[in-house]
């Protein structure tokens with residue numbers, strides 16, 4: 484546990500649900516944990532006892548990536564934890580593969596002609612998932628490689644691997660349900676007789692939805708509120724002039740309205756209390772990183788690749804380098820949009836950022 488984590492509280496200690504089982508975290512709310520084959524090696528999913536259109540059953544929040552191991556674990560949970568009841572709906576916080584990957588399979592597996600098991604998600608994330616899954620856009624691929632090159636990533640091996648990764652998203656999300664139910668900021672859902680409010684968040688995914696239940700003082704935070712790691716905030720080639728860091732920092736401030744003793748259920752890591760402190764920590768973290776980036780760009784004009792070792796002190800593999808480049812650009816853009824940095828293309832076509840001279 485690091486210094487920052489010590490300022491949070493984990494009411495369940497180190498207890499984790501075993502694979503294929505669930506752990507009750509509040510009345511009618513069960514924690515499912517599935518392995519992921521990445522550096523980020525697991526995801527938390529939430530099962531909520533529910534009733535929809537007069538039928539008793541379960542709702543699930545998030546799905547895991549599409550792969551056989553996850554399907555096997557789901558089947559085990561259906562047979563041992565569902566008490567013979569059906570899955571009623573699939574609620575998804577956002578369009579990243581670990582969250583939406585198996586939505587198509589779960590919805591198909593549980594839909595009947597009379598009772599469609601529907602995907603509930605924001606419209607923005609639904610549409611981007613459809614685009615990503617159809618493989619028509621480079622989440623990875625040539626466009627992504629060109630974009631990172633324009634930000635100073637020149638290492639040929641990395642470039643080649645990014646080009647090869649054009650099918651990254653469709654591999655993990657081979658399909659997305661053809662229909663969905665739209666979630667928006669401040670929508671109120673009744674799940675298991677309790678009221679849950681939708682809280683939208685930006686900067687990590689286009690329109691991430693978190694869910695808050697005042698009766699239980701429980702926040703299903705998705706990837707917007709993680710206890711140990713800071714949420715990935717990246718610029719991608721599809722929106723090359725995006726300013727996601729500002730969006731993210733603005734979004735997490737919305738959680739300050741929730742009670743200080745809220746129990747947060749994060750998508751990665753363990754359920755925790757200390758939400759207000761965590762919001763401050765994330766602000767402090769990014770404030771420090773931005774100060775370091777600004778300092779570097781004051782000394783000499785820097786590309787996003789130049790800034791990588793300042794933001795990430797550890798050795799990065801390719802998967803991590805891609806995320807890290809996106810994050811590096813996000814920090815530069817936050818300062819650029821604030822007017823503290825200016826941007827110019829050098830003779831090699833690489834964007835370099837330098838500190839703005841006060842007028």
Ligand SMILES: [Zn+2]
Nearest residue numbers: 577579687706
């Ligand atoms: Zn995510």
